[in-house]
Amino acid sequence: MVSPRIGLWLVGARGGVASTATLGLCALKRRLIGAAGLVSELPQFAGLELAAWESFVVGGHEIRAGSLRDSALELANSSRAIDGRLVDECRDDLAEIDLRIRPGVLCRSGAAVEDLASLDLPQDPTPRDCIRRLQGDLAEFIAAENLEHLVLVNVASTEPPVQPADLPSRWAELDATLDDWSTCRLPASSLYAIAAIEMGLSAVNFTPSLGSSPPAIDDLARQRKARHMGCDGKTGETLMKSVLAPMFRQRNLHVMSWVGHNIFGNLDGVVLNDPANKASKVASKDHLIGEILGYRPQTLVSIEYIESLGDWKTAWDHIHFTGFLGTPMTLQFIWQGCDSLLAGPLVLDLARFTEKAWRRGEIGLMTFLASFFKSPYGIGEHDFTRQFQALEAWVAGA
Numbered sequence: 192m193v194s195p196r197i198g199l200w201l202v203g204a205r206g207g208v209a210s211t212a213t214l215g216l217c218a219l220k221r222r223l224i225g226a227a228g229l230v231s232e233l234p235q236f237a238g239l240e241l242a243a244w245e246s247f248v249v250g251g252h253e254i255r256a257g258s259l260r261d262s263a264l265e266l267a268n269s270s271r272a273i274d275g276r277l278v279d280e281c282r283d284d285l286a287e288i289d290l291r292i293r294p295g296v297l298c299r300s301g302a303a304v305e306d307l308a309s310l311d312l313p314q315d316p317t318p319r320d321c322i323r324r325l326q327g328d329l330a331e332f333i334a335a336e337n338l339e340h341l342v343l344v345n346v347a348s349t350e351p352p353v354q355p356a357d358l359p360s361r362w363a364e365l366d367a368t369l370d371d372w373s374t375c376r377l378p379a380s381s382l383y384a385i386a387a388i389e390m391g392l393s394a395v396n397f398t399p400s401l402g403s404s405p406p407a408i409d410d411l412a413r414q415r416k417a418r419h420m421g422c423d424g425k426t427g428e429t430l431m432k433s434v435l436a437p438m439f440r441q442r443n444l445h446v447m448s449w450v451g452h453n454i455f456g457n458l459d460g461v462v463l464n465d466p467a468n469k470a471s472k473v474a475s476k477d478h479l480i481g482e483i484l485g486y487r488p489q490t491l492v493s494i495e496y497i498e499s500l501g502d503w504k505t506a507w508d509h510i511h512f513t514g515f516l517g518t519p520m521t522l523q524f525i526w527q528g529c530d531s532l533l534a535g536p537l538v539l540d541l542a543r544f545t546e547k548a549w550r551r552g553e554i555g556l557m558t559f560l561a562s563f564f565k566s567p568y569g570i571g572e573h574d575f576t577r578q579f580q581a582l583e584a585w586v587a588g589a
Contacts, residue, residue: 204251396421
């Protein structure tokens, strides 16, 4: 393993996913935990010379007051998802990282996200001023920590949908809209992405929000020799869909309908309880079935907030399909997992693989990371096995 100093900048730095990834990184550095859940620790990646865990320094943006320790203890005490003793052993590390968290951005994030904000956030006169403020935070972090590179990962709450097709396709045209909030249609997730990419850094969108998906932002990435990827981390029910749907296709079993009900109770659930924000998530979870099968069965995705569940989520799927002689059959599965514990290690994996792509001089979309996302940018392949083979092929080309 190589040991450069690499910044991991988390947007939504005190949320469940970010605090889990941060606690996990601290525990990895202290040799307190094993490698379960970390894709980058699989044997086939051992020769890739990925950055050591000790190389990463964490900072971030946040709209809520509090501390990383409090967020981690919430997972330990309320959700019973992690061992509180682990939080205590890493408390000094978490306190140090808290000092590197800066006030974030609220822009087209939806009323549900705005209601969560508890910090006194700066009032930026224009979108361009907002981007410059974010870049100032990133530059200060890079200088203070003597970093060689920085990977920004957005793990903030889901924003209401914005269609990339409604935006200019070239960076020069999109750039011209940044001088007035009335002409800028970009949400906060895209402003964060632009801030990093314009500096030649790396940006990863783990959320279903717009992020760096507009072609104009990819145009900027290529101009600045930056790299980016997204969107929406694939951790649970959709992961199962991307594994099971190819089975039906390959066995020539016709899927008539696929229904998925999801219930969970964390802050993400609070935000997704708002129909405007929920629309982004449902679209991201629902589209891949038809794209894998080659036809579109009747589908339904529901997401409901159940407060008592905390960070635990349950997905129940009912698949109605036709077999030989036209006989209807049914497959059902139940996925139960801790939301933040499923997502957290993938954030660390993405930082590691992205840092390697930077070291290899790659720019633009990192399509080899498609297996990590529900709606991967720039690629129409949603079969998990094929996506993972693309990651392995990228490794083989190192």
